[in-house]
Amino acid sequence: MISGILLLKYGATIENADASEIIISEKKRADFYFQIKIGEVKMFNLNEQGKEFVQGIFYDGESFGEPPLLGDFKYPASAVAVKPTELYKLSKTKLFELLVDNPEVNLKFTKALAKRLYYKATILKEISVHPPEHRILALIDFLKNKYGTEELFQVELTRQQIADLTGQRVETVIRAVKQLEQEGELKLIKRKVFR
Amino acid sequence: MISGILLLKYGATIENADASEIIISEKKRADFYFQIKIGEVKMFNLNEQGKEFVQGIFYDGESFGEPPLLGDFKYPASAVAVKPTELYKLSKTKLFELLVDNPEVNLKFTKALAKRLYYKATILKEISVHPPEHRILALIDFLKNKYGTEELFQVELTRQQIADLTGQRVETVIRAVKQLEQEGELKLIKRKVFR
DNA sequence: ATGGGTTTATGATTTGCCTCATAAAATAAG
DNA sequence: CTTATTTTATGAGGCAAATCATAAACCCAT
Structure with a gap:
C-alpha cells in the first residue's frame, strides 16, 4: 500500500468501477498500477467451461496486478470489481519514478510481493497435496x-x-x-x- | 541473480551441498539468502502419503527461498540439492544492507520475485481449471x-x-x-x- | 409481509485421475 | 558387455470429487 497523497503527487487518477466491472483483462499488457481506495476487487481465471479460479481478493488499501508491471509480461488473470470501487491508477513509468524516489516505499512494495508469493506457494501446496x-x-x-x-x-x-x-x-x-x-x-x- | 563478487563483499560464504542434501526445511525460520553458484536445487512439498509437489527448480545463478526473508514468515516448502551444488549463503541482515546500498540490485531482486509470482499464478490457473x-x-x-x-x-x-x-x-x-x-x-x- | 434472488443443503450418478501391478526400454555403472 | 537402476509404458480397477438435479433456508428490497 502506497499512500494516496504520494500517488496523487505522481499524477495518479482516481477511477470508479461499478460492481462487476472488469478492470484488468487477462493476456493484456500491463500499463498501470492499481490500488484500491475503497471497495473490493478479485483477480480470477475462467476456463472455457466457465470454471473459475480466484487468484486473490483485494480490499481497501491493497494493490493488485503489479507483477506484470515489473516483469513485462501479460496479465495471467483478469480483475473485476466485486463491489463499487474507487481506485488509484498510476502509469507504469510514474510508478517507477515513485519507487526510485522513495526507497522505503520500494521496500514495502517488494514485501507485498513476497507475501503474495507466500500465499500462492501455500495454495499451490494445498491444492496439489x-x-x-x-x-x-x-x-x-x-x-x-x-x-x-x-x-x-x-x-x-x-x-x-x-x-x-x-x-x-x-x-x-x-x-x-x-x-x-x-x-x-x-x-x-x-x-x-x-x- | 546478484553478482558473486558483490555477495562476497558483503560477507557471503560459499557452501557445498551434496546431491539429495536438504538446504532449507519447511516451516523453519528464514535467516539466509541462498544463490546457486553451480548446481541445481528444487523446492518442494511432501504430504504424509509421500506425494510431492515441486514449487520450482533452480539452476546456476538463480536464488531461491527469498520471500520469507522479506515477509518474516516460515518457509512454505523445503529445498534440496538435486546435483552436487555450490551456493552463496548470505545472512538476512547483510542481504538487506546490500539491497539498501545497491538500488539497482534491489530492483533486479524485485523483478525476480515478480517473475516467480507470474509462474505461480500460471501454474495455479493450470492446476485449477x-x-x-x-x-x-x-x-x-x-x-x-x-x-x-x-x-x-x-x-x-x-x-x-x-x-x-x-x-x-x-x-x-x-x-x-x-x-x-x-x-x-x-x-x-x-x-x-x-x- | 411477500416475493425474488442468492446461498446452503443433500442425494444420485458419473468420471477423470490416481492407484496398483507388471513389464519393457533406456541409461548408468562396474 | 553385463548387470543394476532408472525411466517409460500400459492395462485394470477404484475412488474422491465433480457433476447433475432439486429443494430448503436465508437475505433483501419493495
Whole structure:
C-alpha cells in the first residue's frame, strides 16, 4: 500500500468501477498500477467451461496486478470489481519514478510481493497435496493471519468464494465445511462469518 | 541473480551441498539468502502419503527461498540439492544492507520475485481449471520462455519431474505426453528433451 | 409481509485421475 | 558387455470429487 497523497503527487487518477466491472483483462499488457481506495476487487481465471479460479481478493488499501508491471509480461488473470470501487491508477513509468524516489516505499512494495508469493506457494501446496478440508483450513489460517486479531477473526466469504479460492466445487466445500464444524475445527458465527 | 563478487563483499560464504542434501526445511525460520553458484536445487512439498509437489527448480545463478526473508514468515516448502551444488549463503541482515546500498540490485531482486509470482499464478490457473495435457504445455511454454531461444529449446525433465511440477502422477503425464506427441503439439528430440 | 434472488443443503450418478501391478526400454555403472 | 537402476509404458480397477438435479433456508428490497 502506497499512500494516496504520494500517488496523487505522481499524477495518479482516481477511477470508479461499478460492481462487476472488469478492470484488468487477462493476456493484456500491463500499463498501470492499481490500488484500491475503497471497495473490493478479485483477480480470477475462467476456463472455457466457465470454471473459475480466484487468484486473490483485494480490499481497501491493497494493490493488485503489479507483477506484470515489473516483469513485462501479460496479465495471467483478469480483475473485476466485486463491489463499487474507487481506485488509484498510476502509469507504469510514474510508478517507477515513485519507487526510485522513495526507497522505503520500494521496500514495502517488494514485501507485498513476497507475501503474495507466500500465499500462492501455500495454495499451490494445498491444492496439489492436500484434501478439501485441509485446503479450507489453510485458506482460513492465511486470512486470519492477514486480517484477523488474536481474539476475533471474521471474514465474509461465501462457500462459493472459498471454492473458487481453493480450486473446488461449491458442493464439495459445503460438505467439507459441515464436517469441519462437526469436528470442531471450524466455527460459523453467522452466515458467511468464520471465527 | 546478484553478482558473486558483490555477495562476497558483503560477507557471503560459499557452501557445498551434496546431491539429495536438504538446504532449507519447511516451516523453519528464514535467516539466509541462498544463490546457486553451480548446481541445481528444487523446492518442494511432501504430504504424509509421500506425494510431492515441486514449487520450482533452480539452476546456476538463480536464488531461491527469498520471500520469507522479506515477509518474516516460515518457509512454505523445503529445498534440496538435486546435483552436487555450490551456493552463496548470505545472512538476512547483510542481504538487506546490500539491497539498501545497491538500488539497482534491489530492483533486479524485485523483478525476480515478480517473475516467480507470474509462474505461480500460471501454474495455479493450470492446476485449477485445465486438464493434464494443457498443464504440461503451459509448463513447457513457461520454461521455453525462461531458458529457450527462438530456434531451439531443450530442457531435461523426466516425466516424473513434469508430474511433480504440475501436480499430477507419472502415469498421467506419460499418457498425456504420448497423446500430445501424436497430435504434434509436442516433440521429443531424445529422451527427456523437448523442443 | 411477500416475493425474488442468492446461498446452503443433500442425494444420485458419473468420471477423470490416481492407484496398483507388471513389464519393457533406456541409461548408468562396474 | 553385463548387470543394476532408472525411466517409460500400459492395462485394470477404484475412488474422491465433480457433476447433475432439486429443494430448503436465508437475505433483501419493495
